[in-house]
Amino acid sequence: MSTTIPERMRAGQWTSTSGGVENNLRVNTSAALPKNAAKLPADHTLVRVAYSTPNPIDWKLADTLPFIFSKPATPCLDYSGQVVATRNSALKPGDFVFGKTEPPVCGALGEYVVVGKAGCAPLPKAVSLKDAACVGVVGLTAYQCIIPFVKPGDKIFINGGSGGTGVFGIQIAKALGCHVTTTCSGPNVELCKSLGADEVIDYKTNDVLSALTRSGKQYDLIVDNVFATPELYWNAHKYLKPSGRFVTIAGQPTLYFLVETLKVFLWPSFLGGGQRKFSFVTANTKVDHYEKIAAWMAEGKVKAVIEKEFELEEAGKAFAHLKTGRTRGKVLIRVAKQEPSRS
Incomplete structure (x- = not known):
């Protein structure tokens, strides 16, 4: 795969959550890349995001504690995607991965995200990028x-x-x-x-x-x-x-x-x-736990349940649906313009 990193990216972002984060999410087509994207910290990985899924923590923190975020803020912890660059010895560019970032950094609703070792697990070939994006927090x-x-x-x-x-x-x-x-x-x-x-x-x-x-x-x-x-x-x-x-x-x-x-x-x-x-209990990010869940998914013992899929431009609608508290399984947001080929 190409390891060329663009200067800007597409990202769903908010600058205010007055009236609810769902009413303030907009696609920024020239968003800045994540901090440290060009110079990764030890054990960190730069991922090109394919899919993300919102969780209650994403809107609860944004709506009640907006001051803890740098603006413009890119929400979402959960992601699946492909490694662009890494300082994690267990991974290499081109690998497909999934997991979650950490609050309040979040950032998975952007085309690129920097993730630590504990939150970046290899994705078995038998598990789709869509299903993997749902694992993150839940x-x-x-x-x-x-x-x-x-x-x-x-x-x-x-x-x-x-x-x-x-x-x-x-x-x-x-x-x-x-x-x-x-x-x-x-x-x-x-x-x-x-x-x-x-x-x-x-x-x-x-x-x-x-x-x-x-x-x-x-x-x-x-x-x-x-x-x-x-x-x-x-x-x-x-x-x-x-x-x-x-x-x-x-x-x-x-x-x-x-x-x-x-x-x-x-x-x-x-x-x-x-x-x-x-x-x-709150989720304590551990890569070996992700690997066990992924193994069960590859064996067909565990699967994701996706109720609805949204485009990045519809991220506000995805958050609004999640806020109803009546979601069956997960709502999925496609961040990439096209899903990367895994052939």
């Missing part, structure tokens, strides 16, 4: 919510099975050999079953807390991808084994969420607080 988060806490044969309850993290969580749990119960709304029940869920609770027609209590099942792990309120945790002793753990990834940058989360951590069980171990 695939890694799902992996790290499940793998450390269970073993084959364990029972897992996943609250929120049809969103980005949920669809990966169901499949990773099944790849590990676990029994999976999950929740979703009625239209997504068949999707969750098709991903391997053994039992699905339609939260539109069932009270989830009551359904769990009535079932009599004792789970080894609960992963709450929703965490709208802590009620599932306060009552977890009814359906989570004493040795089990309650894990959540969700959260809102609000005073209510902060107060409720502090209660979970600080309110002792003898005063009516939670009676099970609680963990709040």
Whole structure:
């Protein structure tokens, strides 16, 4: 491949998030290349981006903490693409890679991005660039919510099975050999079953807390991808084994969420607080975790679920759709004008 690096690039960028980042994203056809693109730091890689996918963290940070970003800001952490130049000894120019950048740098909604070693994994030939772009934050988060806490044969309850993290969580749990119960709304029940869920609770027609209590099942792990309120945790002793753990990834940058989360951590069980171990998990970028997920994808055990695809010029629409909170799997944004050939 050509290693010529242009002086400018196309990128979806914002300078203000007043009214929501989705209403402020514009394509800059002469955006500056990432800092350090011409002189890469040790172990870093310059990637020509093919696809990116937005995550809730992308809009939550932009909308609530816009001052932490340099302007104009290029959002998105997740990417797939091709190596242009690298100081990572495990890679070479021309290799296809995927992973994520780190906030608040972000930058994956531009044609070029600089990525550290932990967030840049080789892409197996059997996995498409589109599917790989979806792994970034949600695939890694799902992996790290499940793998450390269970073993084959364990029972897992996943609250929120049809969103980005949920669809990966169901499949990773099944790849590990676990029994999976999950929740979703009625239209997504068949999707969750098709991903391997053994039992699905339609939260539109069932009270989830009551359904769990009535079932009599004792789970080894609960992963709450929703965490709208802590009620599932306060009552977890009814359906989570004493040795089990309650894990959540969700959260809102609000005073209510902060107060409720502090209660979970600080309110002792003898005063009516939670009676099970609680963990709040955020994705810790690790290349070997990406490699394991990619291997499962190559084997057909894990796949991406892409609800909609958008062009770079439509990035605002992609963010608006994500903000509805009703996304099935992921929304995909094509950053490159053309997908690079992998022949």
